[in-house]
Amino acid sequence: MIKKVFLILGAVLFSIQCKSQQVQPDPNSNEFSREKTINISPKLVVGMVVDQMRYDYLTRFYNRFGEGGFKRMIREGFNCKNNHFNYVPTYTGPGHASVFTGTTPQNHGIISNYWYDKFSKKGVYCASDPSVRAVGSDSEMERMSPHRMKTTTVADQNRLHTQLKGKSIGIAIKDRGAILPAGHSANGAYWFRGKDEGKWITSTYYRKDLPNWVQKFNDSDKAESYLKVWNTLYDINSYTESGSDLNNFEAGFKGKETATFPYDLANLKDQNEGYDIIKGSAYGNSLTADFAIAAIDGEALGKDEITDFLTVSFSSTDYVGHNFGVNSKEIEDTYLRLDKDLERFFNALDAKVGKRNYTVFLTADHGAVHVPSYLQTVKIPSGYFKKDTLSTKIMTFVKERFKVDGLIEKVDNDQVFFAYDVLNKNNIDAQNLQKAIAHYVLQYDQIDKVFTREQLLMGTYTEGIAALVQKGFNQKRSGDVVFVLDPATILYSRTGSTHGSGLNYDTHAPLLFMGKGIKQGSTTERTTIPDIAPTISALLGITFPNGATGDVLPFVLK
Structure with missing residues (x-):
């Protein structure tokens, strides 16, 4: 009796397996080739x-x-x-x-x-x-x-x-x-x-x-x-x-x-x-x-x-x-x-x-x-920023603080670029210079946030402006200090929009x-x-x- 049940069960499983295999097209058949080569991409x-x-x-x-x-x-x-x-x-x-x-x-x-x-x-x-x-x-x-x-x-x-x-x-x-x-x-x-x-x-x-x-x-x-x-x-x-x-x-x-x-x-x-x-x-x-x-x-x-x-x-x-x-x-x-x-x-x-x-x-x-x-006419905080004024102030501050001229090579695109040959010649640590400038710039009117190269390379920001600054910072091409202006504060003329x-x-x-x-x-x-x-x-x-x-x-x- 038990042997008969096993024989019936085996036949049923064999039948199911065959039906399951039947729904799979033959890899060598025309049907399989047609399905495989249907182009779903746009022209x-x-x-x-x-x-x-x-x-x-x-x-x-x-x-x-x-x-x-x-x-x-x-x-x-x-x-x-x-x-x-x-x-x-x-x-x-x-x-x-x-x-x-x-x-x-x-x-x-x-x-x-x-x-x-x-x-x-x-x-x-x-x-x-x-x-x-x-x-x-x-x-x-x-x-x-x-x-x-x-x-x-x-x-x-x-x-x-x-x-x-x-x-x-x-x-x-x-x-x-x-x-x-x-x-x-x-x-x-x-x-x-x-x-x-x-x-x-x-x-x-x-x-x-x-x-x-x-x-x-x-x-x-x-x-x-x-x-x-x-x-x-x-x-x-x-x-x-x-x-x-x-x-x-x-x-x-x-x-x-x-x-x-x-x-x-x-x-x-x-x-x-x-x-x-x-x-x-x-x-x-x-x-x-x-x-x-x-x-x-x-x-x-x-x-x-x-x-x-x-x-x-x-x-x-x-x-x-x-x-x-x-x-x-x-x-x-x-x-x-x-x-x-x-x-x-x-x-x-x-x-x-x-x-x-x-x-x-x-x-x-x-x-x-x-x-x-x-x-400004509807009382929303906004303003205009003068980059050249800040650039001059940064260079003056650095010269007075470190007693060396020419440490700053350029202030551009809201970034400060260091003259590394001058730093090396005068044994000035880049991280100390970054921190000093970051602290100074953050005190400046219309500056909202400041980030150093060290922060952007060593830390991981997942939200907020910091994360956006980090994703826009290229290790090789970007500067050494990055500053962010106040909301709706722009470096532009008093007419027209910018971004x-x-x-x-x-x-x-x-x-x-x-x-x-x-x-x-x-x-x-x-x-x-x-x-x-x-x-x-x-x-x-x-x-x-x-x-x-x-x-x-x-x-x-x-």
Whole structure:
């Protein structure tokens, strides 16, 4: 009887095992091969950065947006409502590098737009490269490449993953906005040369001459067409989400008595650096969208099953913000017009690549502060800082305290750089000098916090401004003492907005995803800028950028 039960049980188990094996496809069968080779990656990834975009621009202007731009991304895609930069300084160069490398200046090395290079003893620009020359311009000012960025971008990793078959193209009015996102191995990066030229250019880092499609675009005089009157898109009286048009907090353009609409760009051109005036108007974004659409065809992006990468930075929002401030009619009009440019760009992607064939994300490189002179009128603590005065005081203090001249090499980017040859010659301990300066600077009016090199290298900060300073501190390139200004206190003119701090007005930036492989929804869970590149890498199934420290956002991906 027992033997019979075991025989029955064995037969049942054998049957179950056979059925279990039957659901697994044969590795050599066509079915297995088909499942294995299904391509879930988009044909094109478009990474967009809106320069100086605060998150609240999405909500503040939401009711005035059309259905095909920002609203389309929110409606069809995923909105990360609590997205922040997790380092300082919040500037354009570090911002673009961090978005696409998935890490912070601590690792990618772009510690500012400009910084003091203590090895060459001179200031350097984040994208400058004396070993290359401009292509499309004779200017000596346009010698640019990504060589100062130490790590790879997600676009680089896509190039490596596809055996260099996937293209990578970067586009922006600003050179650094085009160059840093596209990465080291890009097929091309193109930026706008204003002045008396009004053309899109590149450098010999990428190629020896402009491709035909770029030359054709330049020959079309498209830039010339934007030298026209900039007036509000709608009745200015309907612009209720911004302050009065005439006020004391805006700079405006040379040659126009007041910073008020309308602006005749053609008549103001000669007094405002020629074609550069387009950069400082809403039309700079329209010109960028025109060029990006031309690039889709010109570079045959998204035309096959191998993923291509297009990075687009809309730079004019930053120029307008710096000139007129975050509460201006000009900034409101710029975003209403950008919304229409985005709709036009998305429609072009739908038609040229296919609505289900591309993935796009949109974020910013930093936010911006309200004009402090305006904040003062509504009794919010704010102010203006004079760096040169502090620099002189630091050098005087150090000379009197240590009885040695020349111990400080430079005060730059809210950092103090030591002259180590002078320290060594006079047997002065660097840590003692750090502590002395830190204590002195902290007593100075408008200084909120001070950190020494020793603190940032030896300690681990997990929250607050200290953590942001540490993630922005590069062991090799940064200085020896770092100071932080009071909230809403800036080194800038009394008109217009700026950025750079670790406060929410500078760190809280939009993050929208849309397209193939992206869920529909939103979250208020905190996300950070370095999370973007790992998330896109996971979508594509490729290796993360080699210095990436961000996390994949699983709730974004299908």
